[in-house]
Amino acid sequence: MSDKVSPAGPGNGVAGAAGNTDVLGARPMSVQSILNGSTKRLTAAGIENARQDAEFLLADFLACDHLKLFTQGAKILNPDDVMKVAGRVERRAARCPLQYILGHAEFLDLSFRVSPHVLIPRPETEQLVQEALKPFEGLPPDRRLTVVDLGTGSGVIAVSLAKRTQQARLFATDLSPEALALARENAATHGVEERITFLAGDLFEPLRPFGLECAVDLVCSNPPYIAEADHPTLPPEVRDYEPRGALLGGPDGLAVVRRILVGAQAFLRPHGHLLVEIGFGQAAAVREFLESLDDYDNIQLLKDYQGIERLVLASYYPWSARLQSSNQEA
Numbered sequence: 001m002s003d004k005v006s007p008a009g010p011g012n013g014v015a016g017a018a019g020n021t022d023v024l025g026a027r028p029m030s031v032q033s034i035l036n037g038s039t040k041r042l043t044a045a046g047i048e049n050a051r052q053d054a055e056f057l058l059a060d061f062l063a064c065d066h067l068k069l070f071t072q073g074a075k076i077l078n079p080d081d082v083m084k085v086a087g088r089v090e091r092r093a094a095r096c097p098l099q100y101i102l103g104h105a106e107f108l109d110l111s112f113r114v115s116p117h118v119l120i121p122r123p124e125t126e127q128l129v130q131e132a133l134k135p136f137e138g139l140p141p142d143r144r145l146t147v148v149d150l151g152t153g154s155g156v157i158a159v160s161l162a163k164r165t166q167q168a169r170l171f172a173t174d175l176s177p178e179a180l181a182l183a184r185e186n187a188a189t190h191g192v193e194e195r196i197t198f199l200a201g202d203l204f205e206p207l208r209p210f211g212l213e214c215a216v217d218l219v220c221s222n223p224p225y226i227a228e229a230d231h232p233t234l235p236p237e238v239r240d241y242e243p244r245g246a247l248l249g250g251p252d253g254l255a256v257v258r259r260i261l262v263g264a265q266a267f268l269r270p271h272g273h274l275l276v277e278i279g280f281g282q283a284a285a286v287r288e289f290l291e292s293l294d295d296y297d298n299i300q301l302l303k304d305y306q307g308i309e310r311l312v313l314a315s316y317y318p319w320s321a322r323l324q325s326s327n328q329e330a
Helices: 031-044 050-061 079-093 098-102 123-132 156-164 177-189 205-210 228-233 255-266 283-293 319-329
Strands: 104-107 110-113 145-150 168-174 196-200 216-221 268-277 296-303 309-316
Touching: 031 050, 031 079, 050 079, 050 098, 079 098, 098 104, 110 156, 110 177, 123 156, 123 216, 123 268, 123 309, 145 156, 156 168, 156 177, 156 196, 168 177, 168 205, 177 196, 196 205, 216 255, 255 268, 255 283, 283 296, 283 309
Parallel strands: 145 168, 145 216, 168 196, 216 268
Antiparallel strands: 104 110, 268 309, 296 309
């Protein structure tokens, strides 16, 4: 969508209202007036953090940080530039996510390109990465762990792991070619493209030619986990803009999660780990399903910053390995 919008009549929050210097219109305007007008427009549209979003939109357009933005209040933008900013503001007023308008999102102090082909990364997934790094603590320098990121999207999990440890052999899969292209771009931006193998396909399927059966140390994923019936109730930024295929996990939200829990059994080595993000109220069902599979041990449900059980962590301990261990002890 173009950043430009056509001048409109009075009362729509874009132009008009003679005498109000803060209303965005096709005329020279100061940065401060644009900021004020943008805030008013977003507030009227019901945007919760209207002032903050207005600052992000304007600072990004001016290619400056927030501190510098506040020193440029008297700077005058020409009418074309004012209308370009107005176009961005109108997109946000229509509830397009701020990150899609900016084209990037922050994740664990790194900037990632995002688009409507991928989910916008969230703080809960930052916790997943932090948990995924724990097996690397105290690892001998010559040891490497094989990690699989299922449904990589923009690549935030795989890229963040690659940036934080040199001891990961990473594979990242996704069904969407557009998502994989973006993930590869993000990996290149952060200088880790040579350390991640990106593969197109459904969950574990593209891993099979690489001989990874019974050889993976960690399977991690932020899969689709929203129940289909809940989709209409989501905030419009999520419901109307983020990709349905990356959001919806079947009638109860757990269709893809169950496939991951089952499929991981063929790829995890004994004592390897499974780490999956889940949704609100799904913890009990996920635990019950894991326990029914018999081959998982030390099942943990980890809470997010809001106290919601958000991550499921389990060790893969198949009965064959248990019997072998028992025989050795005998």
